[in-house]
Amino acid sequence: MPVTGPGCYSCHESMDSWDFTASGLTFHEAFAPTEDCTVCHNASGVASSRVVVTDFHNGLETERVGIIYGGEDLSVSEGKSSPGRSTASSTTRPP
Ligand code: HEC
Numbered sequence: 001m002p003v004t005g006p007g008c009y010s011c012h013e014s015m016d017s018w019d020f021t022a023s024g025l026t027f028h029e030a031f032a033p034t035e036d037c038t039v040c041h042n043a044s045g046v047a048s049s050r051v052v053v054t055d056f057h058n059g060l061e062t063e064r065v066g067i068i069y070g071g072e073d074l075s076v077s078e079g080k081s082s083p084g085r086s087t088a089s090s091t092t093r094p095p
């Protein structure tokens with residue numbers, strides 16, 4: 001997946017889900033979802049180390065977990081492997 005508003009926001013919702021203050025990249029906060037991210041996020045652009053989604057995700061798992069917990073699709077993507085089944089729904093167990 002390349003860097004795009006619609007692609008990234010499908011899970012992250014908006015620029016607010018990332019903290020650009022620490023990295024000094026706050027210019028991102030002014031971008032609309034329609035901004036062409038690949039202008040910089042491409043192999044020969046200024047953000048060449050962050051071109052596809054795995055460039056962002058790899059190695060970040062233990063860092064600031066939860067910062068995007070409000071992301072709607074997070075529950076969907078995580079739900080696939082989630083052990084958090086509710087016991088309240090045990091009345092619907094299969095025969
Ligand atoms: C399928 C859902 C999904 C999509 C699509 C997605 N992400 Fe993520 N992203 C996550 C999840 C879940 C985490 C949290 C991982 C963790 O911290 O354990 C995360 C974490 C991150 C982080 C680290 C959070 C932080 O503040 O340090 C960055 C940066 C990031 N994503 C950038 C992106 C970018 C850029 C895109 C688009 C190219 C993108 N993500 C697309 C689900 C997604």
Ligand code: HEC
Binds near residue numbers: 004008019031035
């Ligand atoms: C004007 C150039 C430019 C544009 C346009 C741009 N970015 Fe970036 N972005 C950068 C640079 C430079 C970095 C830092 C790359 C690095 O760390 O090597 C970066 C880093 C990021 C990070 C990682 C922040 C972190 O803490 O690791 C995210 C997330 C991100 N951009 C998302 C986006 C999204 C989403 C868009 C489009 C809506 C976008 N960017 C458009 C230049 C840009």
